[in-house]
Structures are given as structure tokens and as C-alpha cells.
Amino acid sequence: MSDDEFEALLRGSGQPDPPEEQPEQRSRREHREGNKSAGALILVIVLVVIAGLAGTGWWAWSQYGERVLAYLGEEEIPDYASDGTMTEVLIVVEQGDIGEDVARKLADQGVTASFESVYQLLLEDTSITFQPGTYRLRAEMSAAAAIEALQDSDNRLLYRITIPEGRSVTQAIETIAENSDIPLANLEAAIDDPSVYGVNPPADNTYLQPLEGYLFPATYEVEPGTSASALIQQMVDEMISRLDNRGVEPDQRHEVLTKAALVQREAKEPEDFFKVAAVIDNRLEDGMPLQFDSTVTYWENTFGTVWTTDAARENADNPYNTYYYTGLPVGPIGLPGDIALDAVLEPAEGSWKYFVTVNLQSGATVFSDTLSEHNAAVALLREWCDDADNAVYCE
Template sequence: MLGGASAAAYFTFEPQIKQVLGWAEPIDYTGSGTGRVVVTITNGQIGSDVAKTLASAGVTKTYTAFYKLLLKQDPQVQFHPGSYALKKQMSAKAALAALTDPKSKVSTQLVLPEGITVKGVIKRLADLSESTGISAAQLEVAAADYKSFGLPAEAPNLEGYLFPATYSIEPGQTAHAVLQTLVTTMFQHLDADGVAPADRHKVLTLAALTQKEGGSSADFFKVARVWDNRLAAGMPLQSDATVSYGSGGTTISTTDAQRADKSNPYNTYAHTGLPIGPISNPGDAAIKATLHPADGTWLFFVLVNGQTGETVFSTTLAEHNAAVKQWQAWLRAHPGFDG
């Protein structure tokens, strides 16, 4: 019994015991690190935010190492927004010294994930305004003048035309210049894929839909085929993502009233054919899937697992209805899920 009690006590207080005996694994690296990694600090971030960023980027070994150092040395230290060239596996002390050294600052890095919307792009850029000098208001004004970016005549806004990638923003760039770089990069990728300028809007509208609805990128080619099959059959696309976008939402969840709203030009339940434009900014994978869809007769697909992204593709309505029940069962088992 005493042995069992001792074992239980050990496992309960194992971290504390190891620390007292000097057995605990170090929480900090030693030295100035190796290689190169760029980390970005956005407006208003404080020490705890920076500590998380450094640890997740592999600069410091743990969040605790850097945050404890801040509390010990200078809890009021001010971090200036921008991007900094650091190294992997730096000691917390070396990382702090580098972040407060003006020589470490490099061109501000803007990271845009696939499927981000124009609103999301503006938000990310606005979060870097203290570093770039470009405000949210300037970005909104520039984006509203969407016809000045060389878009196809049928484009209703900038949505879909901002290529998701990592960009370096140099000091002195204007809001329009930054957005133009994103548009130009999208055109370059479309050109490389052999998309004629006259087809850009259609391709991006379909690719953006696949990007938002497609779940796993491995399914993109099958999703793209579903759109083509439905369009060829004169069927409405019936995408909840387009309805949500046109209603001002960001998820793939919609109500009966929203799906019945004919005033929404993005409502692919109420209107056949494509929506009036893209609903997100697609990446290369979604664009390539649109141009080279898989072979198949599928007319339906539905997500059946919100965590893994597993999707079921069906040719008949009966098959699809069975899959929908599977999805509904998953939702009931995971209350609060918001796709």
C-alpha cells in the first residue's frame, strides 16, 4: 500500500519533483540559434502574444521561457509591429535582444491563406498598419475602386482576385499598390495555368466556390466535377456557402429564409448558373481542380465530418439524402460546431 501511495504521489507531483531534483527538461534553448525564420508582430500585441508567436515559430523552446524573461527583465517592454528576421532554437534572451534590435527588422510579411475573403485581407493588412503606414480606411477606399485594378468587366468587386500567398510589404507602399500586387500575382498564376483573360472571372468564381465548399484539397477535383455536372444539367448549384456570403456571413450554414431570398445575387438555390462573382480568394489547388476536374457522374456532395473534412459524393438524390442524415447525426453529436 505504501508503495502504491508513493507511486501515486510521484505521478501527481512528477513535474515539481523533477524540477527540485534537477531532472526536468529545460524550457529554454541556449545560444543564438541557427537558420532563419521571419516572425511578424501585429498592432497591439503584448508580451504574452509575442511569446506565443515565438514558440509556435520554433524560435524559442517554450512560451514560458520568453514570458518569464520578460516579467523578470522588463514587463513593460514595447514591441513594435513589423516583421523580424530571427533564428530557430534561440535562447529567450537572444530572441528578446534580436526583437529589440532595429537591424533585425525586415520588410513586413503579409501571410494570406487560401479561401480568405477581401474583408479578411483588409483585416490582416490593417493589423500591420503601425508597421506599413497603411490604414484600414485607406485599404477600404482602395478596394472600393476595384475597376482600377484591371479586373474583368463582369467582376462586381475585388473578391476572388487577391492571390493567397506570403508577401513582403516595403515601406512607403500605398494601399492601392499592395492590393494591385495581389491582383497581379493572381493574374500571373492564371496565365501560367493557361487561363485566357476572357475566362478569368468564370474560373475564379468556380475555384472560389470549390475553395470554400471543398473541404480537403484532395476532394477539390471531385467537387469541381459536381459543379460542372450540375451546370451542364441545368441544375442550380445549391451552395450554402454562396448564400451565406451574399447574406454577409462567413460559414456554410444557412437558414430556410436565406435560401429562399431571391434578392441575394449569390443565392445559388434561388438562381441557376453561377453566382455573380467569387466568394473567396482561391489558391492554386482550387484553380487547378477547376481547370482539370475529376471524371465522374456525381451531382451531390456533403460534408459528413466537420473535424476530418470527410465528404461523401453521390450521383442520386437517395444516396445524397442518406449522406445528409450522416452529417446531421454528426452535428447532433458535436453541438456548437460552426462550419
Template sequence: MSHEHLETTLFGEPEHHEPRRRRRPRQKRSKGRSVLVLIVALVLVGAATATAFTLLRPVVASILGDGDSGAEDFPGPGDEEVTVTVKQGDTGESIATALKSAGVVKTRTAYLDASAADPQGSAQIQPGTYTLKKGMKAIDAFTALVDPANRSVARQTIPEGLWVSEIIQRLSKATGVPVADYQAALKDPAALGLPAEAGGRPSSYEFDKNTPAAAQLKQMVALTLSELKKAGVQPKDYTRILTVASIIEGEVNGDADRAKVARVIENRLADPNGPTVGLLQMDSTVHYIEQKRGRAGTSDAARASNSPYNTYRVKGLPPGPINNPGAASIEAAAKPADGPWFFFVAVNPDTGETKFAATQAEHDRNVQEFNAWCSQNKDKC
């Protein structure tokens, strides 16, 4: 076949081979025939693809380790209870594999078909542990996973204000992960998602149980960064705000006083010649040095410590946060109340009643109330 004949067969006859008087009608027929050839070709390709998929599907399934041959399914409803865990980031393929391995569904294909029929429901499946049955119909297993009522997530609460040493001890006890794992993870703050501006100390409240140490701490860091952003804190101020917030957390019981304590801190820092000559004089930082809780006030010996966290001897803020502050303390540190106060004291540590003062004389009177409380609660002072 000549080159010209090949062109004619595929695309219609070339324009330069047509007699002039027949050019226009022949051109119309060649365009129509070209479109027809294209449509037929697409149909043939589509049919070939569908046939190939039908023939090769069992082969592909076996390569994937499925062993499915078609969408074989259990009749249901199932019998023996079994738990299946959906992990963060699991795909439909991963879930299908887990269900088949647990004996919940007969084939991965059956589950994937049920999932594909409801894309919106598939997107709603959350990480967690689900109690299902062996021998379920795939659609029933899928429906059970979509329903949040069937989801069980074990969680451990971490209260605000704990020191890092207390946090990792509590996490270790709850999960069985060795304390050493947390200590190792803390040595690489950047790997936990903590910017250098945040001071290298994670802070949070809850985490999924049985998660590796680094992943737990990473979740905590993410929550802290989220709270900082909500409070409108700029990255360059992360360390400062977290440090102030941690002192507030260690000093205050009630939310109403947090912004006022923040103002006391800022007033002392802003006036190196003021009543406290730039010293914060916060008991919470001394308690952090001693790693002791349970008593109000501090001893003369503790206040004599050479630690950079001793705000009775070292002016300005300590090197970093002393605990994990909560959202309310972060908000207060970012937005202190307006006021002239330089002093505050919890006159009744049991109830958290706190009094603020602008002058030393006023503060001395408030301290007398605290001393009176201590004389009646000697085991707490």
C-alpha cells in the same frame, strides 16, 4: 597663323604640301605625331577630370545636403542602439542618407565608399528594419546591412477564404490604416495592377506591415496574378477561374477534395438538364450573402434570397469571387479532377470528411450522415 599652318599643327602636314620625294617618310612621321598628340590630349583631359573631381567633391557633397568633406569615418564600434529602415526601391544614396541622419555613420561618403568596394554585397541589401549603433565604422554598418540575420520585417498573415470585408478589417487592425483607405483603394482596381479580366477582387496571404492601403492590396493582387499564371490560366479566364476557386475555398477543408469539388461545379454548369438543372446550390455563396460564419448548412430563408450570389436560385456562376482563394483552389479550378460526380457533402464538418456522389439517391444517403452529425452538434448547424 594661316589655315594651312593650323591644320599642320593639329593633324600633321597635309599631303598636298609635301614634296613628292619626301611624301612617304613624312607621312609616317605625321601619323605617329598625330597619335602622340591624341594620347597626350587624353592624358591631359583625364588628369584635369581627376583634379576637378578631387577639388569639387566637397562642393558636390554639400549641394547634395551631405556636408561630407572626404570620407571621414567614426572609429567604431558604436554605442547607442538605433533602428534604420531600408524601404523598397532605396538606392545606395538613400541608404547612406538614412544612416547619416540616424548618426550611424559619420559621412555619407564613408558608407558609399564601403558599398562601392562590394557591389555584390550592395545588391543583397533587402528592405526591412535594421538595429544598428550610433557611431559605427562605415564598413561595419555596411556589413550589418548585408547580413540578412540583422533584418527584421513585420508581416501579417491573411488566411485564404476570407471575404473582402474581413480582409480589410484584419489589415486595418494590424496596421492602423483606416478601413476607409482600403475601401477607397478597392474602387480603382486598375491602379492596384488588377486586370479587368480578374474581376476586381484582390487575393493574397501576406504583406509588409505599415505599408499604405493601396500598396498592400497591390502586393496581394500581384501574388494572385502570379498563382493564376502558374496554373496556366489565360487572362480571359481570370474571372471565371477565380470565381470557381473562391467557391472551392469556401466549401473544402482538405486539399485532396478540391479538384473533385471543381469537377462537381463543372458538371453542374455543363448540364442544365442534370440533377441540379444547372444550379450550383453552394452553401458558401449563401454564407457570403449573409456575411455570417460558424454554422454548417443554410436556412430556408437564406436560400430564398434574391441576391445574384444565391446559387440556389440563380443558374451559373455568381458575378465574381466570393473570397480570396489560395493557390491550391486556383490550381483545382484550373485543373478539375475527372469524375461523374454531381453532389458532395461534408458528412463531418469537424474533420472535413466529404463524400461525393453521382446520383441523387447516393447523395441522399450521404446527407443522412450529415444530418446525424448535426443532431449531435446542434450548436454548429
């Protein structure tokens, strides 16, 4: 297409300029062609966008891009001249959005003065891309400032949620609700049926929480608007991935997670995790009850204490009670992390059958082979707790 033909297209006609007209005729024609020119401009832009969607955008741009920009340059495009007001505007860039979509959202939500001010810059620099996400921008920004803000990851709105190892699934969803826009009620409903996430633990649903142990404790970056079920699925998938990477077969998952949750709750120092795992195996092999206080406090929901009562230890209604029942509890008592999983799969070598933390501040723990040795270590703990300076740790 020649330059004359291109200019004729923008004017709304495929023919050369007509002969000289009288002033009155020229006035009527110019009015009509003014409207045609605006329509032609929109048509050219749309054609470029459509060409891009069809995979031929680069060809179209190489043929007509400079002339489109030159023509656009003749028009006064509304644009703000500042970095914006104090009014915050959230812009959501969705997967699959192209430059036209982003330019339209910016204009429609009052961030930029016009669609064209942004779109022109995108045509000038085809290397500009946008990552999906929710971004904090401001009202009345210049097109250049808005584009720059959308490319700055610091402006991306994400909820950063950290679930520490050893927390229960109930504690985990409370943390999620407190640190995101996901309502607690939605999270409670989302964890009600574990089979939705491919989890089928043998423990029946009358127990505390059948999804216990199956959410991997970690820091998650959550997009605004994420559903409760989508996040729970992500956390379950992460745990299953960790198990698969360690060679744990599907039919072994529940037992491994049950042991790992015990280790996570009982061990203090990293090296102790592997010793606690050994104690579990040694006691199970000898048919001894595990007698872990953590299985009592889990059912009683009395986290944060190292002491249990005689009545709680004798409670047969607690299916997790390893004082009353021999063997592993019916399921995990918390969310184990990587080190706990490693410890269960590769426990330390040793004949220990007992352990007790003798310094609740430092986490120093004594492992023993015999009951008499263990009782001596328990006496050290009580002596340590009798010191008034340590009372806060012994509640």
C-alpha cells in the same frame, strides 16, 4: 601626380614648400593652411565620390586611394566604441543609394558619431553593398557595428502578412491593416475601382466587391510605407500571373475565378477539390441549380457556419444565391488558391451531382450521384452533429 604634388594638394597649394619663414610669418601661414587642408580633404573625398558616380571610381581609387586613406588616418575621426544604446533608429536605404548616402543617413540620424567614420570603412572595403529596405539600428553605434547591422537581413523591418485561401477580399484587407502600417480606410479606398488594376469583371458595382477573387491569397512581405494601392496591385498581379501560367485567357478569368472560389469554400481535403469542381460542371451541364450554402453565407456575411435558413436560401435579393438562381453566381465568393484553380481547370472524372461533409472535424465528405444517396449522407451529418462532443463544430 607625384607624392610631393599630392601632399601639396592636400595642403591647398600646387607649389613646393616655400623658403624658411620668420616665426610670426609661419604662424599666420599655418593658420591659413590649416583651413585649406580641411577644405582640401573634403575636396578629395568629393572627387572620389564624383569619380565613382561617373563610372571611373576604380581608376581614381587605384591612383589615389591609399594616399587618401593615409591622409584620413592623420585626422582623428569621431566614432562611437559600442554596439549602440537601447534607442531604436530606423534607417531607410532607398533604391539607388550609394555608400555616401548611407553614411550621411547614419550620421544625420544619430546612429554613428560622424559621416567620415563610416565613409572611411567603405573606402577601405569597396565590396560592401547595401540592399534597399528599412532597418532597425540603434543610436550611438560604432561605424563598423552600423555597417554590419545594415548587412544583417534580421535587422530589416518587413511586415509579413498571410492571407489564407477562401477569405473574402474584405477579410483580406482587414488582415492587412491589422498586420501592417497601412490604414484600413486606405485599403477600402484602394479596392473601390478594380479597373485601376486592369480588372473589369462583368458584375456591376452594386454587388459586394468587384475585386473579389482577384487577390491571390499568400504570404506577402511588405515594406513599411508601402501604399495600399501598391500592395493591392501586387496581389492582383500575382493572381493574374497564376492564371496566365495555366493558360487562362483574359476573357475566361472571371468564370474560372468564380468556380475556383466556390471550390475553395466548399472542399475540405485536397482530393475533394477536384471532385467539387466536377460536381459544379455536372450540375451546370444538367441545368440544375448549384445550391451551395457558401453562396448564401457570403451574402449574409455569416462565415463559419455550415447551416443556412429557409429564408436566406429563398432570398432573391442575393445575386450570389445559387439556391434561387440557376448557373454560376455573379462573381467569386472569396479568394481561391492554387489547388482550387487547378481543380477547376482539371476536374476529376465522375458523375457526382451532390456532396456533403459528414464529419466537420476531419473534413470527411461523401459524394453522391443521386438525391437519395445524398439524403442518406445528410442524415449521417445530422447524426454526427447530434453527438454532444461534436456540438462545437456544428454551430
